[in-house]
Amino acid sequence: MRNAFTPAVHLAVTLAWLIVALFMIFLYAPQELTMGEVQRIFYVHFSCAITALLGYCFVFLGSMTYLARRSRRADDFAHAAAEVGFVFCCAVLVTGPLWAKPAWGIWWTWDARLTSTFILWLLYIAYLMLRVYLVNPGRAEVLSAVVGIIGFVDAVIDYMAIRWWRTQHPQPVIGGGSGSGLDPRMWQTAFVTLGAFLCLYGYLVRQRMAVAETRRDLVALRRDIAA
Amino acid sequence: MRSLNVVWAIFVKDLRVEWRSRETFLPMCVFGIVVVFLFNFAFEMAREETLRLLPGLLWIAFAFSGILGFTRSFAAERENACLEGLTLAPIDPGAIFAGKLLANLVFLGVTEAVVVFAAAVWYNFSFLPSLGALAAIVFFGTLGYAALGTIFGAIAANTRMREVMLPLLQFPVAFWVLMLAVDATSDALRGAPRGEIARGVFRVAGVSVVFAVVSFLLFEYALEE
Amino acid sequence: MPADAPQNSKALELRDVSKYFGELAALRDVVLRVEPGEAVLVYGPNGAGKTTLLRTLASLSRPTEGQVLLGGEDVHRNPIASKARVGFVSHSTFLYGELSGRENLRFAATLFGLDDAERRIDAALDLFAVRDRAAEPVRGLSRGLQQRVSLARAFLHSPGFLLLDEPFTGLDAAASRSLEAILARLPDEGKALVFSTHDFEQGAALARRLVAMEGGRVRYDGPLRLAPLESLRIGVE
Numbered sequence: 164m165r166n167a168f169t170p171a172v173h174l175a176v177t178l179a180w181l182i183v184a185l186f187m188i189f190l191y192a193p194q195e196l197t198m199g200e201v202q203r204i205f206y207v208h209f210s211c212a213i214t215a216l217l218g219y220c221f222v223f224l225g226s227m228t229y230l231a232r233r234s235r236r237a238d239d240f241a242h243a244a245a246e247v248g249f250v251f252c253c254a255v256l257v258t259g260p261l262w263a264k265p266a267w268g269i270w271w272t273w274d275a276r277l278t279s280t281f282i283l284w285l286l287y288i289a290y291l292m293l294r295v296y297l298v299n300p301g302r303a304e305v306l307s308a309v310v311g312i313i314g315f316v317d318a319v320i321d322y323m324a325i326r327w328w329r330t331q332h333p334q335p336v337i338g339g340g341s342g343s344g345l346d347p348r349m350w351q352t353a354f355v356t357l358g359a360f361l362c363l364y365g366y367l368v369r370q371r372m373a374v375a376e377t378r379r380d381l382v383a384l385r386r387d388i389a390a
Numbered sequence: 391m392r393s394l395n396v397v398w399a400i401f402v403k404d405l406r407v408e409w410r411s412r413e414t415f416l417p418m419c420v421f422g423i424v425v426v427f428l429f430n431f432a433f434e435m436a437r438e439e440t441l442r443l444l445p446g447l448l449w450i451a452f453a454f455s456g457i458l459g460f461t462r463s464f465a466a467e468r469e470n471a472c473l474e475g476l477t478l479a480p481i482d483p484g485a486i487f488a489g490k491l492l493a494n495l496v497f498l499g500v501t502e503a504v505v506v507f508a509a510a511v512w513y514n515f516s517f518l519p520s521l522g523a524l525a526a527i528v529f530f531g532t533l534g535y536a537a538l539g540t541i542f543g544a545i546a547a548n549t550r551m552r553e554v555m556l557p558l559l560q561f562p563v564a565f566w567v568l569m570l571a572v573d574a575t576s577d578a579l580r581g582a583p584r585g586e587i588a589r590g591v592f593r594v595a596g597v598s599v600v601f602a603v604v605s606f607l608l609f610e611y612a613l614e615e
Numbered sequence: 616m617p618a619d620a621p622q623n624s625k626a627l628e629l630r631d632v633s634k635y636f637g638e639l640a641a642l643r644d645v646v647l648r649v650e651p652g653e654a655v656l657v658y659g660p661n662g663a664g665k666t667t668l669l670r671t672l673a674s675l676s677r678p679t680e681g682q683v684l685l686g687g688e689d690v691h692r693n694p695i696a697s698k699a700r701v702g703f704v705s706h707s708t709f710l711y712g713e714l715s716g717r718e719n720l721r722f723a724a725t726l727f728g729l730d731d732a733e734r735r736i737d738a739a740l741d742l743f744a745v746r747d748r749a750a751e752p753v754r755g756l757s758r759g760l761q762q763r764v765s766l767a768r769a770f771l772h773s774p775g776f777l778l779l780d781e782p783f784t785g786l787d788a789a790a791s792r793s794l795e796a797i798l799a800r801l802p803d804e805g806k807a808l809v810f811s812t813h814d815f816e817q818g819a820a821l822a823r824r825l826v827a828m829e830g831g832r833v834r835y836d837g838p839l840r841l842a843p844l845e846s847l848r849i850g851v852e
Contacts, residue, residue, distance in 0.1 A: 230611060285562035292558060296549040301636055301679075302615070306545050309608045310559060313541070316604050317563040320597055324566045327593075331573075385638045390830060392728050399725040403711065410713040410752070466711075474675060475709030475768075479726035480699035615676050 170373070173366045180359040184352070192352040198266045206353055208258040210360035211251045212276075215283060218248020218364065219318055222290065226311030229304055235379070236372070238304040241311055242294065243371035247364055249287040255280050275325040282321055286314040393485045400476075400489025405496065407466060414462040415497050418455040422505040425451040430512055440513050445575035449568050451505045452498065452532070457557050459497050460539035463490055464547040473547075473613070483610035487540060491602075494536040502528055523578035523587045527594055531571035534598025538564050541605040544612040567601065570594045625686055626650050627672060627701075627776050627807065632681035634667050634831075641667040642678070643831040649809055651775055652802045656822035656839065657811040663828040665811040666705070669780045672809060673703040699727065702774035704782050708765040712754035716745060716764040719753060720771060727772040739767035742797060744790070758785040766794065777801060779810035783817065795821060 188206050195202035225241025228234060259277060260270040271277065290310050294303045408414050429447045433439070467473040476486050506524075510517055517524060538560055546555040574590030627649045634642040641664050649655060649672070657665045670676040674683055674690045674697055683690045690697040710719045717736060724732035740746035743763040753761055762785045769777065779798075783791050798821055801808045812818045819825075825842045827835040835842055 282562050282565055285558075289559045289562055293545070293549065293555065296551050296555055298548055298550055299636065302548055305611050305614055306548060309541070309545060309611050312608060313538070313563055313601075313604055316600065317566070320566055320600065324570065324597070328569075382638050386635060386640050389638065390640060390643065390832075395725055395728075399722055403714070403722050406718070407711050407713045469712060470710050471705070471707030472709055472711055474705075474707065475723075476726070478673065478675060478698060478701075478703055478709070479723070480695040480697075480728070481726055482695070615670075 170366070170369060173362075173369065177359070177362045177366045180355075180362050184356040184359040187352040187355050192349050193346050195349075201262060201265045204258050204262045206356040207360075208255060208262055209353055210357040211254040211258060212280065213357055214360050214364050215248050215252040215255055215280070215287075216318075217361070218244050218251060219283060219286065219315060221368075222248065222311045223315035226308035226315075229308045230312075235304070238308070239372045239375040240368070241308065242375065243368045245287060245290045245311070246371055247367045249284075249291060250367075251360070251364065252280065252284045252287055256284060275329050279321055279325050283318060286318060290314060393482050396481045396485040397488040397492070400486060401492040404463070404466075404490060404493035408493075408497070411466075413466070414459055415500070417462075418459050418497060418501045419504045421458055422451045422455040422501050423508045425454060426505055426508045426512060440515055441580055442576075444509065444513065444515060445572045445579060448502075448505065448509060448575065449531070449572050452502050452528075453535070453561075453564070453568055455501045455505070456494075456498050456532075456535055456539055457560060459494055459501070460536070460543040460560070461546070461553055461556055463494055463540070464543045465552075468547060473544075474615075477613050477615070483613050484606055486613070487606050487609040491536055491540045494540055495532060498532055498536055499528075502532065517579075519581065520578040523591065524575065526591045527571055527574045527578060530591065530595040530598045531567055531574075534567040534594070534601045535564050537598070537602035537605040538567070541609055541612050544609070563601075567594070567597055570597055625775070626684075628682075628684040628687075629668075629671060629678075630682045630684060632671060632678040632683065634664075634671060634676060635679045640831045642671065645681070645831075645833055647672075647826065647833065647836065649776065649807050651805050651807045653807050653809075653824055654798075654802045654822045655807075655809045655824045655826055656818040657809060657826045657828060658815060658818060659828035659834075662830075664831040665828055666780050667831075668826075668828065669703070669705075669778045669809065669811065672776070673701050673778050674698060675703065699772065700775045702769035702772065702777045704766055704769045704777075704779045706780065706784070708753075708761050709768065710753045710761060710765060713752055715752055716740065716749040716756070716767070719764065720749075720768055723768045723771055729772055735771055736767075739771050740764075742770060743767045744793065759787055759790060762786055763790060774806070776807045776809070779808070781811055781813065783812055783814065791817075 184206070188203050192203065192206070194200060221244035222241050225237050225239075225244055228237035229241060259280070263272075264270050290307055293310055294307050297303050297306065426447065429443070429450075433443060464473070467476070477483070506517055509515065539556075542556055542559040542563075546552045546559060549555040570590070570593050574587065574594050577587050577590050629645050629647040632642055632645045632647075633640065643664075645664075645668065647668075657668060659665055667676060671678055671683060674694060677691065685697040685700065688697075710716075711722075714722070717740070720736045720739065721732060724736060729735055737746065740749050743766050745760060745763045745767060748756060748760055749764070753764060756764070762782070766782065769779075777798075782794060782798075786794060795817070798808055798810070802823075808821075810818070810821075819839055822839055824837065825835060825839040826833055827842065827847045835847055
């Protein structure tokens with residue numbers, strides 16, 4: 164029987180952590196001076212953004228491991244990391260405008276961070292769509308590993324290029340640089356929320372990997388029956 | 391070295407096949423010219439604006455023509471399973487990559503020359519003063535772009551919607567190659583100081599070389615069955 | 616199974632090879648060993664796995680499980696060395712339509728790093744009697760002629776192992792007989808021949824060993840004359 168204890172514990176910890184984070188977001192962190200209550204969405208936005216970024220790092224690690232060792236678990240990991248990371252990336256792109264409109268009056272701007280996030284979003288889509296549209300699913304692992312690696316290289320270049328671009332084309336940094344004098348309680352809330360979201364990410368990836376493994380077992384069973 | 395012979399043979403073969411079928415190169419050129427033409431009508435450009443919009447226009451034309459070319463490059467190999475014929479041969483997959491990349495560079499390079507010529511005529515803009523810098527930027531930018539196009543072309547050829555899959559893979563990844571190229575082109579065209587232009591060229595070259603190397607190293611996996 | 620073949624450093628082997636395409640098992644636990652000088656017929660109904668078997672032997676298809684070995688060494692560890700020794704013919708011709716037969720062969724000669732290319736090309740074209748049409752673009756040739764050029768391409772580098780997937784398809788009677796004669800000579804030249812065909816009689820005339828496949832498994836692997844044809848459901852209609 165698959166181990167049911169660890170995921171259950173993981174889920175419990177995740178929920179508990181999320182509850183603590185919620186508590187901190189609404190009751191512990193002070194209200195921001197200029198933006199008011201709507202600023203609290205920042206904690207979710209920030210956490211999703213970091214998680215989405217880390218997610219692609221995991222896609223990269225899984226892809227590299229797969230090509231080196233041809234381990235199916237590594238491919239499951241990369242695929243799961245991409246699927247869950249994509250969801251978090253969507254969350255960033257949704258919470259961003261939701262925050263920006265009341266706070267600064269605009270839905271969107273092509274500033275450094277948003278542009279980067281959008282590109283990351285496209286990289287996730289490219290990875291996931293490739294797996295869906297392959298004619299021969301047997302090649303999915305190898306080909307998506309290649310895309311995962313190139314995508315990560317691009318994400319790194321993107322990160323560096325964006326910083327360079329900002330020095331060339333200074334723009335008002337929307338969202339406030341993270342170091343722009345936040346109250347320590349805000350920092351604490353941000354980190355607790357980030358931790359909760361990472362925990363959630365880990366749980367979802369683990370469950371997604373379990374689904375992939377089960378699906379593979381099912382295919383193998385069907386195959387044996389057909390013999 | 392035998393690999394170099396193989397690279398050259400694949401390169402020449404691609405050129406020869408294209409010369410006789412003319413299925414790739416002409417559509418690329420026509421498409422590039424059409425993009426330039428459409429821009430002319432979309433943006434009634436005054437002289438000052440020409441300078442501002444031209445770099446973007448050029449690279450958009452190059453980018454879309456390139457996509458056409460990359461798709462065709464591997465479509466031609468699908469007929470009679472020629473790509474399998476290549477993988478059956480005792481050659482380094484990197485040699486296949488290099489040969490096809492060279493061919494793509496030639497097709498796209500000539501298309502780019504045609505596009506620049508059309509732009510020069512239609513916008514009454516002389517590229518001559520900045521020709522050297524422009525050539526360097528276009529060369530390196532095309533190198534990186536075509537390297538990605540070659541490996542993604544090979545990957546997309548395995549999918550059901552390959553005409554859509556290739557741009558989907560290509561554009562997010564090639565975004566910075568294009569952006570840096572546009573930026574450098576802009577510097578070159580408006581006669582920025584040589585140091586600035588040189589730095590722009592280096593940036594484009596740096597990013598392009600990184601992508602070219604990564605694509606080269608990963609290409610064997612794109613061919614694997 | 617050929618009785619106790621010595622650890623020959625030249626055999627092409629499949630060890631516990633399985634190939635899965637999702638729910639479909641194209642090959643299941645296949646163990647096969649081909650020595651130089653053998654003539655092997657791979658026979659079975661459609662979908663039995665013959666093509667996948669040949670493609671896996673040619674290292675065109677990577678097994679999901681198991682290993683492909685040439686001379687005891689895993690082919691995927693050193694693909695270039697093993698590909699040089701294998702010639703493969705399939706339903707697809709691997710020919711560029713815009714190029715002539717000769718140009719296609721010249722290209723193949725460069726890929727295989729062959730010296731003395733023109734002489735080899737002439738010899739291969741003569742062998743399959745297509746030399747007079749070799750200057751025309753392949754696109755304009757009939758299926759049968761294209762098949763013959765494709766065969767010439769496979770023979771160009773004198774591979775030790777010739778793997779042919781239904782090579783007689785598209786050939787007229789004369790070309791068919793000619794190919795039979797060519798293939799019959801291979802074992803005497805110390806080469807190995809592994810081929811599949813729909814015509815059992817034709818295959819039986821050429822081969823000494825039969826590998827009967829069904830549902831991705833090898834049902835029988837041994838001398839053709841000893842094969843229990845009825846239980847394998849092989850016979851003339």
